[in-house]
Amino acid sequence: MEPIISARDVRKGYGKGQSRFEALKGVSFDIREGESVAIVGKSGSGKSTLMHVLALLDAPDAGTLTLEGVDARTLRGAKLNRTRNKTFGFVFQQFFLTGSDSVLENVMLPMKIAGVGRTERKRRGLAALEQLELADKAKNKASNLSGGQKQRAVIARALVNNPRIIFADEPTGNLDSHTGAVVEDILFTLNRENGITLVVVTHDEDLAARCDRRILIRDGEIVEDSGSSREEVAA
Amino acid sequence: MKTPDLIGSAVSNTFRSKTRSILTILAIFVGAFTLSLTSGLGTGINAYIDDTVSAVGASDAMTVTKVQEGAGDFAADSGPVQYDPDAVSTGIPGNTVIALTPDDVDTIAGIVGVLDVQAVRSITPDYIQFDDGTKFVASVGSLVPGQTTLLAAGAAPDAESTDLQVAIPDSYVDPLGFSSADEAVGRTVSIAITDATRAQHVLEATVVGVTEETLASPTGASILPNDALTDALFDAQSTGIPADQADRYTSATVWFDPDASAAEIAALQDRLADEGFTGTTVADQLGTITSVIDGIVLVLNAFAIIALLAASFGIVNTLLMSVQERTREIGLMKAMGMGSGRVFTLFSLEAVFLGFLGSAIGVVIAMVAGTALSGVLAGGLLSDLNGLILIAFDPVSIATIILVVMGIAFLAGTLPAARAAKADPVESLRYE
Numbered sequence: 164m165e166p167i168i169s170a171r172d173v174r175k176g177y178g179k180g181q182s183r184f185e186a187l188k189g190v191s192f193d194i195r196e197g198e199s200v201a202i203v204g205k206s207g208s209g210k211s212t213l214m215h216v217l218a219l220l221d222a223p224d225a226g227t228l229t230l231e232g233v234d235a236r237t238l239r240g241a242k243l244n245r246t247r248n249k250t251f252g253f254v255f256q257q258f259f260l261t262g263s264d265s266v267l268e269n270v271m272l273p274m275k276i277a278g279v280g281r282t283e284r285k286r287r288g289l290a291a292l293e294q295l296e297l298a299d300k301a302k303n304k305a306s307n308l309s310g311g312q313k314q315r316a317v318i319a320r321a322l323v324n325n326p327r328i329i330f331a332d333e334p335t336g337n338l339d340s341h342t343g344a345v346v347e348d349i350l351f352t353l354n355r356e357n358g359i360t361l362v363v364v365t366h367d368e369d370l371a372a373r374c375d376r377r378i379l380i381r382d383g384e385i386v387e388d389s390g391s392s393r394e395e396v397a398a
Numbered sequence: 399m400k401t402p403d404l405i406g407s408a409v410s411n412t413f414r415s416k417t418r419s420i421l422t423i424l425a426i427f428v429g430a431f432t433l434s435l436t437s438g439l440g441t442g443i444n445a446y447i448d449d450t451v452s453a454v455g456a457s458d459a460m461t462v463t464k465v466q467e468g469a470g471d472f473a474a475d476s477g478p479v480q481y482d483p484d485a486v487s488t489g490i491p492g493n494t495v496i497a498l499t500p501d502d503v504d505t506i507a508g509i510v511g512v513l514d515v516q517a518v519r520s521i522t523p524d525y526i527q528f529d530d531g532t533k534f535v536a537s538v539g540s541l542v543p544g545q546t547t548l549l550a551a552g553a554a555p556d557a558e559s560t561d562l563q564v565a566i567p568d569s570y571v572d573p574l575g576f577s578s579a580d581e582a583v584g585r586t587v588s589i590a591i592t593d594a595t596r597a598q599h600v601l602e603a604t605v606v607g608v609t610e611e612t613l614a615s616p617t618g619a620s621i622l623p624n625d626a627l628t629d630a631l632f633d634a635q636s637t638g639i640p641a642d643q644a645d646r647y648t649s650a651t652v653w654f655d656p657d658a659s660a661a662e663i664a665a666l667q668d669r670l671a672d673e674g675f676t677g678t679t680v681a682d683q684l685g686t687i688t689s690v691i692d693g694i695v696l697v698l699n700a701f702a703i704i705a706l707l708a709a710s711f712g713i714v715n716t717l718l719m720s721v722q723e724r725t726r727e728i729g730l731m732k733a734m735g736m737g738s739g740r741v742f743t744l745f746s747l748e749a750v751f752l753g754f755l756g757s758a759i760g761v762v763i764a765m766v767a768g769t770a771l772s773g774v775l776a777g778g779l780l781s782d783l784n785g786l787i788l789i790a791f792d793p794v795s796i797a798t799i800i801l802v803v804m805g806i807a808f809l810a811g812t813l814p815a816a817r818a819a820k821a822d823p824v825e826s827l828r829y830e
Contacts, residue, residue: 215824220733241737248735255827259730263414275407276736278400 749811
């Protein structure tokens with residue numbers, strides 16, 4: 164089966180001259196559809212940069228990134244925006260909900276950006292909230308939710324456009340262990356039952372252990388990839 | 399993102415930080431309020447002049463005089479002007495026109511574009527008197543069909559009537575011995591006129607109306623006879639003049655197509671000039687007054703625009719803060735696939751909406767304040783200028799003000815909006 168994301172010798176650096184910092188020093192791996200992958204590493208290891216590159220938020224300096232067989236360099240402007248909107252869902256540690264807007268408004272944002280009609284937006288937004296057992300909070304202001312509720316709202320927002328891949332950046336980092344576990348369960352259920360590919364960036368080893376595959380990054384290089392052997396077998 | 403959604407988001411974002419938005423709107427409000435008042439002043443005064451235009455002359459009529467060679471030509475050498483027995487005083491010292499003869503009137507009537515022509519006769523009565531009261535000097539004005547005058551009481555003299563009717567100016571009511579304008583209506587006054595043989599004729603006429611004094615009154619402080627009285631006065635005045643000398647007119651009124659464009663009117667004036675006549679429309683006569691007022695209003699508007707420019711820096715400031723505060727949100731929207739163009743539009747719309755709110759509130763309050771102010775002034779300081787609404791508002795200039803302010807707000811919003819559009823989602827979403 165063709166991998167959904169394929170990275171080949173991806174390099175990314177910041178700054179110039181003396182202060183030049185190589186965040187990624189040639190990273191290669193494939194992610195298959197439906198996989199759950201944990202990208203693990205310490206702060207500054209380059210794991211966030213890797214996620215940004217995979218999510219097409221940042222272009223690599225060198226190397227190729229292929230998304231569903233399409234070279235990411237050919238995706239530009241409106242096409243790139245559409246791809247991001249339709250293919251990806253994002254879950255962030257700090258939620259990034261607009262506090263003054265209602266929960267439903269927040270969840271509908273990706274559809275609003277995609278240009279989905281008002282009625283359809285509302286229907287799908289409420290359905291996503293229903294799925295995450297937040298339907299009763301739809302009208303509440305996002306700022307009035309608890310941490311766990313906020314992260315569930317964020318997952319609802321990530322789900323609402325039926326993405327192929329969900330990128331989760333430290334999804335449980337701001338939650339206590341109990342609510343964190345609940346959120347993890349939700350993410351893995353989506354991965355298992357809906358076949359959504361899950362890419363989790365974390366330094367939480369317990370969370371990483373629940374994923375199908377663990378990629379360890381150190382100083383911009385992959386030092387360990389539990390899936391590489393399987394990949395070789397598949398190839 | 400679809401356009402209605404963009405507008406909706408922009409509107410709701412405006413109210414997110416209420417205090418800041420309100421302060422910005424207030425700044426815009428001050429500018430829009432001032433601009434509305436100054437332009438309202440222009441509208442009011444010009445509307446007043448327009449109202450009196452119909453009094454000065456019908457819009458489809460022009461006054462035609464015969465060109466005097468060298469007259470009014472200041473560039474010509476200052477040698478003596480040859481005597482012309484046909485020269486008639488226009489009433490302005492040293493300013494004469496050549497009298498029109500019936501032949502000239504026929505010539506004018508034959509010019510293409512002239513629908514009708516009527517000679518204007520010069521009548522100079524000696525005095526006007528009521529009962530046995532004091533005699534007052536009076537000049538005679540005339541109304542041509544299509545002209546109106548502002549009346550304080552009664553009605554305009556009836557052109558069709560065979561009765562001798564006259565309208566007197568408001569300023570004559572008291573001196574003549576009437577207690578009020580209404581009381582003067584229906585009374586009989588005596589008008590005396592001297593003929594060529596120095597014999598004085600006295601005619602009795604009924605006062606049918608009292609005219610208001612206006613800025614651009616056609617008759618000024620002159621009495622307004624109807625056609626029957628005009629004929630009677632002219633006949634009395636012409637007694638003893640040889641027949642071939644009697645029909646001398648200072649000017650003629652020419653009617654043209656009311657729908658004529660400015661170019662067609664100019665063409666008609668050219669054709670008149672070819673025949674040796676000068677045609678002057680009301681617009682020509684009023685041109686100077688209007689341009690002076692327009693000039694003053696323009697200067698006042700310039701001050702208002704300066705206030706708006708100051709307010710536009712407020713918009714820049716507000717939106718820059720807003721962009722700063724919403725960095726994360728902008729980053730998130732871009733990560734979710736919102737294009738830079740849409741982000742720019744969103745913030746521009748917020749600026750435009752701020753401008754719209756400020757200008758709409760400014761315009762509405764200016765209309766209320768302006769109307770109240772003109773009401774007070776009309777009853778006090780400006781009570782002598784009847785019919786003047788000092789500050790008036792017309793829909794076109796109101797709409798223009800709102801659009802101009804929204805335009806300025808858009809320009810002010812471009813800097814913050816461009817900054818938001820340029821924001822890098824990775825940079826915006828970074829935390830660690």
